[in-house]
Amino acid sequence: MTLEQIFPSGLRLVFNQMKNTRSVSVGVFIKVGSEYESSDNNGIAHFMEHMMFKGTSKRNAFQIADDMEKIGARMNAYTSKNHTAYYSVSLDEHFENCMEMISDLIYFSKYDEIEMEKEKTVVIEEIQMSEDDPEDLCMDKLFYAWYGNEGPGRRILGTKDNINSFTQKNLFDFRDAEYDPGNMVISIAGNVDFEKAKDLVNKYFEANSRLSSLVPILRKKVIPAKESVLTIKPLEQANIAFAYRGIDYIDDRTLAINMMSSLFGGGMSSRLFQSIRETLGLAYNVYSSAYNFSDSGVFTIYLGTSPEKAHKAISEVKKQIQMLLEKGFSPEEFSKSKEQIKTALVLSLESSSSLMRMSGKRALLKNELFDYDLELDLLTKVTIEKLHEINEYVFIGDNKSISYVGKEPDFRIEEI
The missing domain is CATH 3.30.830.10 (Metalloenzyme, LuxS/M16 peptidase-like)
Known part of the structure; x- marks a missing residue:
């Protein structure tokens, strides 16, 4: 049975205990993605996800990867059209380590400008790789044909021009606006009890969260272009x-x-x-x-x-x-x-x-x-x-x- 805890900031925890396993999986889900972007910032959610792994106030990019691998855990992230997720899978004994590391990425990433310039070339290579994959390209064009350049019609990866234009301030502003506790869900499943899960969410996430200031946006309903x-x-x-x-x-x-x-x-x-x-x-x-x-x-x-x-x-x-x-x-x-x-x-x-x-x-x-x-x-x-x-x-x-x-x-x- 899934349990839930809503913290004072508006942050939500959903929890599933699994006593017959030795693993714990942690995921932080944020409602950001190309569906919610504009033409001007299309691709920023995906670029932000990349930059989260490029250094925090206490870890550089290598240390992020090394600290996770030293405990045999897997940590990764992905961006879809309607959400972004940061997640880890580890042994139950390393549950707190994973909670601390994911919170470090989300709340203390520096978005270093030198790292940003390097990562821009990486994401542009990813865009070019996608354009060289006929199936990927065909499906991207299909969503554009159906929706036009609106909502889900926009590419998750964004455009090369947009990627090159993003600044450090753009990322901080996007994080402050969209990585709002009211726009996030933490999901935990595995061999851990609910009280410990609540304590660690409070320690590593709620303690770093401001009171939710999320204002629901009345988005224009996308009318299919059907081209x-x-x-x-x-x-x-x-x-x-x-x-x-x-x-x-x-x-x-x-x-x-x-x-x-x-x-x-x-x-x-x-x-x-x-x-x-x-x-x-x-x-x-x-x-x-x-x-x-x-x-x-x-x-x-x-x-x-x-x-x-x-x-x-x-x-x-x-x-x-x-x-x-x-x-x-x-x-x-x-x-x-x-x-x-x-x-x-x-x-x-x-x-x-x-x-x-x-x-x-x-x-x-x-x-x-x-x-x-x-x-x-x-x-x-x-x-x-x-x-x-x-x-x-x-x-x-x-x-x-x-x-x-x-x-x-x-x-x-x-x-x-």
């Missing part, structure tokens, strides 16, 4: 991605759309994989995904194939969508999807890292506590009829964007 983007590059494969209407992350149809995605393109037995790869041999990589954001969502399909097979592969995707709309999923498929989700839930409870992430994101993004029994109850309430409704919601209507990356196609993507 198509053609990117010509001399590649051996045609990379093609489709975007359709999805749901936001507080929608009660989340389980249904995840089940639909799993059955349609989420695994080796899914319809897209079986038809496009196994039966027709048209592509090595083909899959679907459901993305959820604060006030919207998008359902995507990706495939990579040779240019001469692209039109046939696209036709097969359209055929599978039409079959789905006409006949829906079979009772056998529906049962399989439920078992897959149930298994994933059970396995997540056996990993302190998985449980930490799941609980932290749930609290931050949905303002809910993770409850396994409730999840199972919600799963039993998803009916095959609700999946049919989701199929129609996603695929019926004028709600499609397309991204193409590869050699000049012999067809117009707007006509797909």
